Amino acid sequence: MAALLTEKIDDSPAFNPPFNPQATLDRNGPEGFTPAWLEDRPPVLVLESSPGMNRLNGPAQRPYYYGLAQWRPSIRPNPAPLRRPWDSWHRRGSAAWLKSNRARRSRQYRPRPSDLPRRTSDLPRRTSDSPCRTSDSPLDFAERTLGVQLWEGQRRALEALHQHRRVAVKSGNGLGKGFCAAVAVLWFLYNHQPAIALSTAPTFRQVRHILWRQIHRLHRLARQPLGGTMLDTRWDLDAERYALGLSSDTADQFQGFHSPNMLVVVDEAAGVGDQIFEAVDSVLTSAETGRLLLIGNPTSVAGGFYNAFNRERGIYQPITISALDSPNVRAGRIVVPGLTTAEWVEERRRVWGEDSDLFRSRVLGEFPRQAQDALIPLSDIEAAVGKHGAVDVTPAGRLALPEPPEPAIMAVDVARYGADHSVILVRRGMRVEEIRAFQGLDTMTFTGRVAAAIRQWSPEAALVDEIGLGAGVLDRLKELGHPAQGVNVAKPPRQKGLYANLRAEGYFRLRELFAGGDILIPDDKDLIAELSSLRYNTRSDGRAIIESKDAMKKRGLPSPDRADALMLAFLEPAQPPKLWT
Numbered sequence: 343m344a345a346l347l348t349e350k351i352d353d354s355p356a357f358n359p360p361f362n363p364q365a366t367l368d369r370n371g372p373e374g375f376t377p378a379w380l381e382d383r384p385p386v387l388v389l390e391s392s393p394g395m396n397r398l399n400g401p402a403q404r405p406y407y408y409g410l411a412q413w414r415p416s417i418r419p420n421p422a423p424l425r426r427p428w429d430s431w432h433r434r435g436s437a438a439w440l441k442s443n444r445a446r447r448s449r450q451y452r453p454r455p456s457d458l459p460r461r462t463s464d465l466p467r468r469t470s471d472s473p474c475r476t477s478d479s480p481l482d483f484a485e486r487t488l489g490v491q492l493w494e495g496q497r498r499a500l501e502a503l504h505q506h507r508r509v510a511v512k513s514g515n516g517l518g519k520g521f522c523a524a525v526a527v528l529w530f531l532y533n534h535q536p537a538i539a540l541s542t543a544p545t546f547r548q549v550r551h552i553l554w555r556q557i558h559r560l561h562r563l564a565r566q567p568l569g570g571t572m573l574d575t576r577w578d579l580d581a582e583r584y585a586l587g588l589s590s591d592t593a594d595q596f597q598g599f600h601s602p603n604m605l606v607v608v609d610e611a612a613g614v615g616d617q618i619f620e621a622v623d624s625v626l627t628s629a630e631t632g633r634l635l636l637i638g639n640p641t642s643v644a645g646g647f648y649n650a651f652n653r654e655r656g657i658y659q660p661i662t663i664s665a666l667d668s669p670n671v672r673a674g675r676i677v678v679p680g681l682t683t684a685e686w687v688e689e690r691r692r693v694w695g696e697d698s699d700l701f702r703s704r705v706l707g708e709f710p711r712q713a714q715d716a717l718i719p720l721s722d723i724e725a726a727v728g729k730h731g732a733v734d735v736t737p738a739g740r741l742a743l744p745e746p747p748e749p750a751i752m753a754v755d756v757a758r759y760g761a762d763h764s765v766i767l768v769r770r771g772m773r774v775e776e777i778r779a780f781q782g783l784d785t786m787t788f789t790g791r792v793a794a795a796i797r798q799w800s801p802e803a804a805l806v807d808e809i810g811l812g813a814g815v816l817d818r819l820k821e822l823g824h825p826a827q828g829v830n831v832a833k834p835p836r837q838k839g840l841y842a843n844l845r846a847e848g849y850f851r852l853r854e855l856f857a858g859g860d861i862l863i864p865d866d867k868d869l870i871a872e873l874s875s876l877r878y879n880t881r882s883d884g885r886a887i888i889e890s891k892d893a894m895k896k897r898g899l900p901s902p903d904r905a906d907a908l909m910l911a912f913l914e915p916a917q918p919p920k921l922w923t
Contacts, residue, residue, distance in 0.1 A: 512663070
C-alpha cells in the first residue's frame with residue numbers, strides 16, 4: 343500500500359512551515375479547518391481530509407488556498423520539486439486516480455488555482471479595472487495621464503472646477519471650450535469612486551458631435567490607458583462610475599441620477615432653458631462632492647447662464663476668457679494650433695464693428711449690451727442657427743422620416759456696384775435652404791445666375807426687390823417666363839397704423855418668427871452679423887421704422903443685403919404682430 347506523502351511546492355522560507363499531517367488532517371473536521379501552526383504565519387494552502395475520494399486505501403486530500411503556498415497529496419515515494427505544479431498534476435503518479443469517473447466528476451476536484459475560492463475574508467476587493475486617484479488635480483491629470491498641454495485660459499477654468507462647487511466660464515470663439523469640458527469629464531470620473539458625470543448642450547447634435555467627439559479623442563490618445571467601455575455618448579468604468587451625454591429637450595432626462603460624486607457639464611449654456619437648470623440643481627442636491635461647469639459664448643442676457651454672472655454670482659466662480667488673451671493673438675503667430683488667430687480677430691473687427699454685440703460676445707467673451715433699439719436679440723438668432731442643424735429623432739431613438747418637401751420660395755436682393763452684395767436666398771417652409779451672395783456682377787450676369795437658381799429649385803415664386811437695379815432683373819426674368827414677382831418695400835404696409843413702410847412690417851414679422859423659435863437659418867456669419875446689427879426707431883406718429891442703410895454705413899456697418907433677402911423671403915400676410923418696445 344502506498345504511503346500517503348505530501349509534496350511542498352514553494353521552497354521559500356516564508357512559506358515553508360513544518361508539516362504535521364496529524365495536525366492538518368482531520369477526517370471528520372469542519373471545512374475551512376485552520377491548523378494552529380498557520381495562525382501566526384503568512385497565508386498558505388493546507389490539506390483537509392475527505393473520505394471516499396481515492397481508490398487507494400486511506401483518505402484523499404483536497405487543497406484549500408490560504409495564499410500563495412500550496413500543499414498537495416502524492417503517492418510517489420520521493421517526489422521531485424515541480425516548477426509548474428499544475429502542468430504535471432495529471433502525469434505524476436495519479437493516472438489511476440484520473441481515470442476514475444467518480445473522482446473526475448466530483449465537485450471537490452479543482453484542477454486550476456484560479457477556480458479555487460479564497461478562504462481569507464480580509465483580502466482587498468477591487469471593484470474596477472481603473473484606479474481611483476482622488477489626489478490628482480485636473481491640471482496634473484491632463485498633463486500626466488492624458489498627455490496634453492493646456493493654455494492659460496483652460497488652466498484657469500479647470501483649476502477653478504477643482505476648488506469650487508460651481509464654475510461658469512464665458513469666452514469668445516475658438517478658445518478650446520469643448521476641449522476643456524472634455525478634460526473635466528474624464529478627470530472627474532477617473533479620479534472619483536463612485537462617480538457620475540452628466541453632460542448636455544442645447545441640442546443632441548452638439549452633445550454627440552462636439553463634446554463627446556473630444557472625449558473620444560482624448561480617451562483614445564491618452565498617455566495612460568483610461569480603461570472602461572467607451573460608447574457613442576457614454577463611458578462606463580464600472581456599475582458605479584459612468585459618464586453620459588444627455589439632450590436638453592426635456593428636464594425628465596436628468597431625473598434618477600444619484601451618487602456621492604456628481605459632475606454636470608453644460609456646454610453652450612446660454613442656449614439651455616431654465617427648466618434644465620432647475621433639473622441640474624436637483625441632481626446636485628444629494629451629492630457630497632458635486633460639481634457644475636457652465637461654459638459657452640455669452641449671447642443672451644437672460645437665463646441661467648446670464649444669472650451665473652449677475653444675480654447668482656455669489657454661488658458661482660465666474661471666469662471670462664477673451665479671444666484677445668489667446669497665445670496666437672498675443673504673439674501674432676501660430677503658437678497653439680487650433681486657437682483663435684490675430685487675423686481672425688482683425689477680420690471680425692472690420693466686419694462686425696468693435697462696438698457691435700456680436701464682437702463683444704464672439705470675440706471679447708462679454709454679454710451683449712442689449713440695446714433698447716435692437717430689433718432681433720442675438721440669443722434668438724443663435725437659437726435659430728442651432729435648430730437648423732438638428733436631426734429629428736423619434737421617441738424610440740430612430741431618425742424621423744422626412745416629410746414631403748414644401749414648395750420653395752426664392753428671394754432676390756439686387757445690390758449696386760461697390761462693397762454691397764447681390765443675394766439669392768431659398769427657403770422651404772420655415773427653413774432657409776441656401777444663401778448665395780455675389781459681388782461686382784453686372785445686371786445681366788446676375789440675372790443669369792438667378793435664372794439658373796430658378797431652374798434648380800423650381801420655386802413657387804421668386805420675389806425680387808424692384809427698387810433701383812432690381813427692376814431690370816425683374817423685367818428680364820419675366821421675359822424669360824420665370825415666376826418672378828416684384829416687391830417694393832418702400833410702399834405702405836398692410837398694417838398702416840403700426841409700421842412706416844413695408845420694410846418695417848417685414849422685419850417685425852421676422853422678429854416674431856425668431857422670438858417664437860419658428861425660423862431655421864444656416865450658420866452664416868455675415869447673415870448673423872447683419873440681423874444682430876439691425877435697429878429700429880419709433881416716429882412721432884407712433885409707427886416703427888427700420889434704420890436705413892445709409893445710417894448703418896455711418897456706423898461703419900455694411901449694407902444688410904442677406905438680411906433684406908431673408909425679410910423678402912418671409913414677407914407674406916400674417917396676423918398683426920405685437921410691437922415690442
